[in-house]
Amino acid sequence: MTGGLFVSFEGIDGSGKSTQARLLADALRAEGYEVVLTREPGGSPGAEEIRALVLQGDPDRWSAETELLLFTAARRDHLERTIRPALAAGKIVICDRFADSTRMYQGLSRGNLRAKVDALHDLMIGVEPDLTLLVDMDPSEGLKRAKARKTAEERFEDFGLELQQRMRDGFLDLAREYAARFRVIDGARTPETVAQDIRAALHGRLP
Structure with missing residues (x-):
């Protein structure tokens, strides 16, 4: 999987990561890069059915x-x-969530399954992003934002604030564990300011 750049966005529900993933994709396309903006779960027909x-x-x-x-x-x-x-075609892939979300939601926050998550990931996936952008947000504010969306996909949001807090703590722990690929971005600012920091985090990494 060489030639392109694989960037993932992570964060608790309502952190603004999906908005920032879209803004980054738009900015890079405007600069002439070929960008694939995708998401998890999903991103392919079969995966969307599982979503x-x-x-x-x-x-x-x-x-x-x-x-x-x-x-x-x-x-x-x-x-x-x-x-x-x-x-393989040399494109930039921007993914809204990847394996780190599974490390949190199923590996930590809903049980002590981290070892199983990592073992299954190594066996069946074996890929990590080149860069992971963690959009950090206060859990209560994030949950309020997430609930305001009023989408049908609210199952994890319905677990409540306690899960959101554990998720935030866990993501910050992951950022320390995988410090070489993580960048933590303060999401409690205007979208434009957050986008500027995200763009700066890509400095020197673009193909």
Whole structure:
């Protein structure tokens, strides 16, 4: 998977990461780069079908173990059909969530499954982004923003503020664990200011 650049966005629900992923994609396209803006779960036809299964319905619909298998299946299809071909063609892939979200949601926040998450990731995925941008946000503000969207995909948001706080702490721990690829961005500012910091984080990394 050489020739392109793989950038992921992470953060708690409502942090603004999806907006920032879109803004970055638009800015890079305006500069002449070929960009694939994608998301997880999803990003390929099969993975989008799994997305509908895991993000809708009752919060207790799936166990953390079942979710882990579903998310990994979606990620594998996404990798095969979208990410790998784009990177091989020298494009920039910008992904709204990747494996770090699974390390948090299923590996930490819904059970002590981190070892299983990493083992399955190594076996079936084996890829990490070149750069991960963690948009950090106060959990109460993030949850308020997320609830205001009023979308059908609210299953994880329905777990409440406690999960959001554990997620934020966990993401910051991941940023320390994988310090070489993570950059933490303060999301509690105007979208324009956040976007400027994100653009600066890409300095020297663009193909």
